[in-house]
Amino acid sequence: MAEHSYTSRRELDQYGFHSAVTLFAPLAFILLQAVLPRLWGPLAILDLPLIVVIFFAVARRDPIKGTVTGTLVGLFQDGLTNHPFGVNGIAKGIIGYAAASIGFAVDVENLINRIVLNFGFSLVQSGLLFLITRFLLGDSTIRLLPVHELLRAVCNAAVSIPIFYLLDRFRVRE
């Protein structure tokens, strides 16, 4: 039988969510991501589904759940684009796994940590998408735009703060 000390981070901070929140929160943010750029084109730089994946992964601290959530959200996003299925699925699956693993090591309640996590994972996702498109799809025309990706990471980190506080309200301690 596995033993946890009373003060272990897993025992103290592992959260769960109501199944409706688990289902509808990612859908709501995917929908918002699809609608916002129609109102103002530059909002396409955001990646709200990525923020949701990071939130659920670090809150649950379960790499398998993080991987599955990230993959499903990514595949759904692929369905709305003209990319083949799996581009966002692979990238967000890896992000979900990594976020859940890092969630054990850092205090994810801390505002600075949240900003750094979102900024860093946004950059990692940009790199993963570039690698997948360039090498798995063999698209030699793809270019990595460093300044654009940095800007995307900054925007995602800024937007993640209110989204994390909003989703915090739906957490249930396990």
Add this chain to the structure above:
Amino acid sequence: MDSFFVRFKNSLVLIVIVLAQAIMLAVQVQRPKDGMVSGAPEGKHTTLLRYWAVSVMSPFERVGHGATFDVRSVWSNYIGLRHTHQQNEALQLEIARLRQEQAAFAEDAAQGRRLQALLAFKQQYITSTVAAQVIGTSGSDTARVLYLDKGSADGLKPDQAVMTPDGIVGKLRDVFPHTAQLLLLSDPTSGAGVVLESTRIRGILRGTANGRVEINNLTADSRIKPGEKVITSGGDQVFPRGLPVGVIESIAPDPLHQPYTAIVIKPDANLSRLEEVLVITGTDAVMPVAAQQDAAIADAAAQENKRAADVVAERLPSVNGDQPDAKPGDPPPPAENVLRGVPGIPNSGLPKEKPAVHPDKYSPGATPPADSLQPGAGPQP
């Protein structure tokens, strides 16, 4: 062995999921000849998966679009009518000017049609369109895709051209029963055959990763200048020939594809603010009936204008009164009382001055020449 799977359970799950998706990618992607991902529609199974994703989203997008449309309608129909009267007057003037232009162009158009008929030229006329509204986007700036509120139930099919009154915007990719995917010109997988309007140089238009529209298959040519209009060539079998695309914004050497140049095009249609579009659902080699009627009216107006000009020319006897054999359009004869104009000397072609009836010291020619005058001398008697 059992402990291995338990110990590395998380990593193994990740590897299996990633591998499964990599295989799924390999199955979906058919590598085209030019090494780029194709913008063409996909296979049946992939389309089905995409259909599920779109089916979940599109009802919410329709509701959201309907709500914003209602708010905008209230604004535009009631609140935003402050300058309508001035706009109406300006539009009336514009219509009058365009009618004059139309009459002037009608003869050229008729001549063009006659020449096309002589050369057995296959012109494609747009015979039917379907108006559609944009209800959503892909949500990603790497996939420049929009969703329309019309689908196969409304007669839409993949690869049909989409335009606005300003110019072309893209083509349909996947078409579902009540929704269609519009691939914008600015998407990297998009393409269109174009021709530069004045130089008639043909090129291929492509989107770039940063959302620009470029022609990048042409080598440097001094005839290509910024500001030149770009129209569709019709060679891609998607866009009918002669539709406006945009104007050349800049020309620069393409460092990644030497010796080609990157010719950046500014699209005539605002691709980032599309609300309503027209899907071209039918083209024909024969001009549609409505267009034929318009052309006939314009022809008649042009003929009427020409007849009126001839009548006016015939009824002006003073112009050619002293030359009964003169015809309209002949140059006027040189007049005896008109000085011959000297190039470079202003007013040299003005009429001769008539002699004064009562000449005095102020009359032209009464002043003595300057070399006959003495400094300090008083006025001559």
